Amino acid sequence: xxxxxxxxxxxxxxxxxxxxxxxxxxxxxxxxxxxxxxxxxxxxxxxxxxxxxxxxxxxxxxxxxxxxxxxxxxxxxxxxxxxxxxxxxxxxxxxxxxxxxxxxxxxxxxxxxxxxxxxxxxxxxxxxxxxxxxxxxxxxxxxxxxxxxxxxxxxxxxxxxxxxxxxxxxxxxxxxxxxxxxxxxxxxxxxxxxxxxxxxxxxxxxxxxxxxxxxxxxxxxxxxxxxxxxxxxxxxxxxxxxxxxxxxxxxxxxxxxxxxxxxxxxxxxxxxxxxxxxxxxxxxxxxxxxxxxxxxxxxxxxxxxxxxxxxxxxxxxxxxxxxxxxxxxxxxxxxxxxxxxxxxxxxxxxxxxxxxxxxxxxxxxxxxxxxxxxxxxxxxxxxxxxxxxxxxxxxxxxxxxxxxxxxxxxxxxxxxxxxxxxxxxxxxxxxxxxxxxxxxxxxxxxxxxxxxxxxxxxxxxxxxxxxxxxxxxxxxxxxxxxxxxxxxxxxxxxxxxxxxxxxxxxxxxxxxxxxxxxxxxxxxxxxxxxxxxxxxxxxxxxxxxxxxxxxxxxxxxxxxxxxxxxxxxxxxxxxxxxxxxxxxxxxxxxxxxxxxxxxxxxxxxxxxxxxxxxxxxxxxxxxxxxxxxxxxxxxxxxxxxxxxxxxxxxxxxxxxxxxxxxxxxxxx
RNA sequence: GCCAUCGUAGCUCAGCAUGGUAGAGCGGCUGAUUUGUAAUCAGCAGGUCGGGGGAUCGAAUCCCUCCGAUGGCUCCA
Numbered sequence: 215x216x217x218x219x220x221x222x223x224x225x226x227x228x229x230x231x232x233x234x235x236x237x238x239x240x241x242x243x244x245x246x247x248x249x250x251x252x253x254x255x256x257x258x259x260x261x262x263x264x265x266x267x268x269x270x271x272x273x274x275x276x277x278x279x280x281x282x283x284x285x286x287x288x289x290x291x292x293x294x295x296x297x298x299x300x301x302x303x304x305x306x307x308x309x310x311x312x313x314x315x316x317x318x319x320x321x322x323x324x325x326x327x328x329x330x331x332x333x334x335x336x337x338x339x340x341x342x343x344x345x346x347x348x349x350x351x352x353x354x355x356x357x358x359x360x361x362x363x364x365x366x367x368x369x370x371x372x373x374x375x376x377x378x379x380x381x382x383x384x385x386x387x388x389x390x391x392x393x394x395x396x397x398x399x400x401x402x403x404x405x406x407x408x409x410x411x412x413x414x415x416x417x418x419x420x421x422x423x424x425x426x427x428x429x430x431x432x433x434x435x436x437x438x439x440x441x442x443x444x445x446x447x448x449x450x451x452x453x454x455x456x457x458x459x460x461x462x463x464x465x466x467x468x469x470x471x472x473x474x475x476x477x478x479x480x481x482x483x484x485x486x487x488x489x490x491x492x493x494x495x496x497x498x499x500x501x502x503x504x505x506x507x508x509x510x511x512x513x514x515x516x517x518x519x520x521x522x523x524x525x526x527x528x529x530x531x532x533x534x535x536x537x538x539x540x541x542x543x544x545x546x547x548x549x550x551x552x553x554x555x556x557x558x559x560x561x562x563x564x565x566x567x568x569x570x571x572x573x574x575x576x577x578x579x580x581x582x583x584x585x586x587x588x589x590x591x592x593x594x595x596x597x598x599x600x601x602x603x604x605x606x607x608x609x610x611x612x613x614x615x616x617x618x619x620x621x622x623x624x625x626x627x628x629x630x631x632x633x634x635x636x637x638x639x640x641x642x643x644x645x646x647x648x649x650x651x652x653x654x655x656x657x658x659x660x661x662x663x664x665x666x667x668x669x670x671x672x673x674x675x676x677x678x679x680x681x682x683x684x685x686x687x688x689x690x691x692x693x694x695x696x697x698x699x700x701x702x703x704x705x706x707x708x709x710x711x712x713x714x715x716x717x718x719x720x721x722x723x724x725x726x727x728x729x730x731x732x733x734x735x736x737x738x739x740x741x742x743x744x745x746x747x748x749x750x751x752x753x754x755x756x757x758x759x760x761x762x763x764x765x766x767x768x769x770x771x772x773x774x775x776x777x778x779x780x781x782x783x784x785x786x787x788x789x790x791x792x793x794x795x796x797x798x799x800x801x802x803x804x805x806x807x808x809x810x811x812x813x814x815x816x817x818x819x820x821x822x823x824x825x826x827x828x829x830x831x832x833x834x835x836x837x838x839x840x841x842x843x844x845x846x847x848x849x850x851x852x853x854x855x856x857x858x859x860x861x862x863x864x865x866x867x868x869x870x871x872x873x874x875x876x877x878x879x880x881x882x
Numbered sequence: 883g884c885c886a887u888c889g890u891a892g893c894u895c896a897g898c899a900u901g902g903u904a905g906a907g908c909g910g911c912u913g914a915u916u917u918g919u920a921a922u923c924a925g926c927a928g929g930u931c932g933g934g935g936g937a938u939c940g941a942a943u944c945c946c947u948c949c950g951a952u953g954g955c956u957c958c959a
Contacts, residue, residue: 316885316886318886318887319887403953403954404886404953404954405885405886405953405954405955406884406885406886406954406955407884407885407954407955407956408884408885408955408956411955411956412956413883413884413955413956417884417885417955418885418955419885419886420885420954420955422954448952452893453893459950459951461932461949461950461951462932462933462949462950465949465950465951511959512959513959516959517959520957520958520959536959537959539959568958568959570957570958571883571956571957572883572949572950573883573884573885573954573955573956573957574883574956574957574958575951576951576952576953577952580958702959704959753959787918787919789916789917789918789919790916790917790918791916791917792916817915817916817917818917818921818922819916819917819918819919819921819922820917820918820919821917821918821919821920821921821922822917822920822921822922823919823921824919824920824921825919825920825921826908826909826920826921828920835919837918837919839917839918840918841918849918849919851919855919855920857919
């Protein structure tokens, strides 16, 4: 069925009756004039109805939602004291929050069994429209549902309740017509949360699960999950001997072992190349600053609790840098610039330190010390567009080169104009004419010159900047989603996401426009009429952080990195003692050609050495014995366990080309 | 920071419920073996069981506390 195929329906006719017989098992909801209906609803008017397949994206959401209710139904039957709160659906998963006794995954089989029973009974899921008062009465034993009703239903109006056997749910719907539609489901994990996300409110048990139209899709999903666990960068990192953590002496601080440092350095060098080509000059800044700079930048007041701060015996107070911008600003401030000098663009692999709360850390994806491929462009307002375009051209090409992916999505975060007080804005004083910037929500709302509160907001700066970002995205034909209200208080931004080999989305790059910091540091350039003008800062990172990016690469490639990033590019094994000399010879030649080679001349069989080195993911394993000695050749085994004999020189040039081209796939 | 689970040798893990002062495999070292593409054989050395405290004649095992890790929540400049 074409999802757009429409079927005639008459007013008063149940949608169910309009479903063609051959589709009955596949259809779970209906859409008429853009509104979703349950199949058991009757049509409010004559029209053309579209049916929602269970396997469509919308159908899958409805299925997850119904599975969540199924879980709640099972929970209240098994745990009569449990109070269901609310459910939510993500991509492929749902959760449901309950106020209930703590349970563990040990209890899952029993809960799943109960859910399965309810599925087998194929209980009808019926809707009842009730006035608010009656709804409140129906849910008199559950204050969470009552809160929901009070929030969502206006006094004197009505809303829907769903009845699934003995289970009732306040819900907008739609749902699958009966529990039998939830065929393939599984409970996944359990965690806790607080009511309404508020740490001061009571704790809820959150149960996660998933559901699919059929068992095959469920199995595939579970396999992908398994695979993700197997590919955990912490596990791969240990297998490849890349990095370590010293949890006693430096929690949250990654230590790179030689193999890991190789990957990191290759990525840094590549970024340096790109920076140089695109005019982002390399700078370097130290890690400890007097706290006055953090007070000036504003970080101190907002992030003091998340900074590493310390005071020396002489009373001087310092902080480790949580951001690189003030350092780059300090460099910018060493000079006075003409409008002709602009833009000034600084970049740095800048290591920052943030005291992440204990529960917020995680491997390399969220450490306390990490290195950003940071860049700060000091630009004229009229240069925002060009710089954004230039970055938006570079970014996808980098991810294509390194990861071989084309699937990139862009978010444009803009101001919520209904709440302009949350943002740093330009104002003009209506009484004295003074122009200045102010964030109304957190500063005194008055003219700094005359004290008048009669101020006129000026959106031009924001509008222009946002329009420039929009134009840049449009001009490059990039599809993007706009998120009003998601902008930083200091300016709009573009975030870039990639999808990895396991289908997971990661936010990596960011391009942020900043009107705030230049003011805090009183930055300026001299324009053509000899006036001081405030520049705008563009903050940008492409990888994001090296630590996180390495983690993503390891999981994306399952540790089998492209050759240029691979720590052990060649691993040489002599067949026996007699060929150690020849093996050393090969190893030496590879090293001389800049290829990262290791040699294993220890006792033991080839089989065993290969077996044991596999976890390190060397790109090529080279076996050297009589045949190779006589042919002046190497026998090479690639990561797919294929072998091939190469002449020595031939192999070296093949490898060098693969490295130089940053190939994703191996040469053979 | 909150909830849950967890912390035993370089790595993977057993032992803990029913307390009696540690055990395996891999790796390492030594010796034998000289090997042709996912583990040749034998021997040896590694741990005050995350730290501290407590009840007990006695704790890896029970209790408390601190530290750390993992999965979520919150946060992520």
